Amino acid sequence: MGQFLARSLTSFCLWFAACLLTTSLFVSSAFAQTGSEGLSPTLSAIKKAHAVRLGYRESSPPFSFLDQAGRPIGYSLELCEAIVEEIGIEVDDPNLRIDYVKVTSDDRIEAVLQNKIDLECGSTTANAERGKRVAFSPLMFVAGTKLMVPKASNVRSLTDLKGKTIVVTKGTTNEQAIQAADKKLLLGLNIVTAPDHEQSFQMVNDGKADAFATDDILLYGLIARHKAQEYFRVVGDYLSYDPYGIMFRKGEPQLAAVVERAFRKLGSNRDLIPLYNKWFTARLPTGERLNVPISLQLEEAFKAMDDSPGANN
Template sequence: MRLTSAISCGLLLACALATGASAQTGSEGLSPTLSAIKSAHVVRLGYRESSPPFSFLDQANRPIGYSLELCEAIVEEIGIEVDDPNLRIDYVKVTSDDRIDAVLQNKIDLECGSTTANAERAKRVAFSPLMFVAGTKLMVPKASTVSGVTDLKGKTVVVTKGTTNEQAMHAVDKKFSLGLNIIASPDHEQSFQMLADGKADAFATDDILLYGLIVRHKAQDKFRVTGDYLSYDPYGIMFRKGEPQLSAVVDRTFRKLGSGHDLVPLYNKWFVSRLPTGERLNVPISLQLEEAFKAMDDSPGANN
């Protein structure tokens, strides 16, 4: 499958997931999440420690990133919805492995990381409109002879537990009978360190996260990203399913950002310009994502 057509499928899936969440039947008064937020005057945002530039820690160990800034815009819209402009934000650390449970168990209200919105997960949680499209690739040492997944036959690959990349690697292992030793680590930082320490031959995760980790560690002369895309992953902000009022607030936030032409500048802030931590990814927006952002501008009610 070509990348452009696969991404187009991803865009359609993400839009379908978001639309499905919004189409549920509402009830009088505030939804459970919004009611709890109004009572506590607090919105709990789940963040990741090592998913630059989506969600990571700055030099003062404060959560920052593209996904968090989108979530903070949603918090402003929630404030309008519940008539409380002074909502406080609590930042709650989550991992790849526990992020869905954190939503389901009411530990966080919005998950602001690098989470793929797919049909399997949409059975349990809801997602915002599309905010990014990535895909599984491999990070290997610069001197490695690996240029694609079939070069890994019999080798060790590290993945981050609870990710779609873990599923993708098991699928290609079976498909090509590679006999891989697939190790799952708790987070992206530990996966990176396993590769850096020589405990794995490759680290498999979304390409944008691999680039972000290489830049963050100033390791451009040590590692490279290689191989064909092994999966196609549309990202979204995750929240509890079955709350049409909350879904409407999230969708309205994205429409307002789209109608205000704020989404592309926000993207450029985190993917093209220098990050607050000093690094620069320099990953221009894809045509497909730019078109998805423009479509939000054209959505019904975008200029309300």
């Protein structure tokens, strides 16, 4: 597992470096591809509608979830709101409306591809396979697949689930990770899927599954949201390594440049770490507290986005 984490960290560093290089190239080429021709397709549609459509998740705390009044809130949505401000500057419309569109793990990529949303503001892993179809913002979080089990369970790792039922949320990288581990370790798992994280959580809560596999931070968020710390725990080694990003349409360098610029402004203003702390260490608007301090990798990634003079001195 130590070798896996080392390889994962190397992959993370390569992915992040490639992400910065790619977005920098987008910035350089954006003006060449638009210029006198006007705005890119997405930005043109936003300007015409005076609105940006944000895809949100109902049960991915603290990234994207609903408050007590049923309104979408979360870390990812605040990042998207900063991007919306930058879009307003780009299209010369500072009063853009935000339209919230519900998406799930299974339909979020198609929602981007089919032009149903402009930005996906959830808890989406940015990997090479998905990068062939959609574009991603710079890194906003790093997570990994772990297991949620009842505290009364004897399960400490994936191998303890041999022959048992494990639930994963449909359309996630966690589903792929569990299937790969099951095949490699010959565990004979009964792998079932649920449409969203809340339903996956409820399957374990109702005794219909022995464990729920998803990103560790989402498990902690769901347990805290349900005030279920006495009943469930997160166990096991990391079964995957998942860098998160805001998702948007591929092939629009002007839009990519706007997203990149929004992140760099947040970095230059030193807003990224306080924003992280607001959602991961402070008490959430819904009352719970996750107490998940920022990782060294993510803190360094945020500092790398600070392009103000003297930032690296």
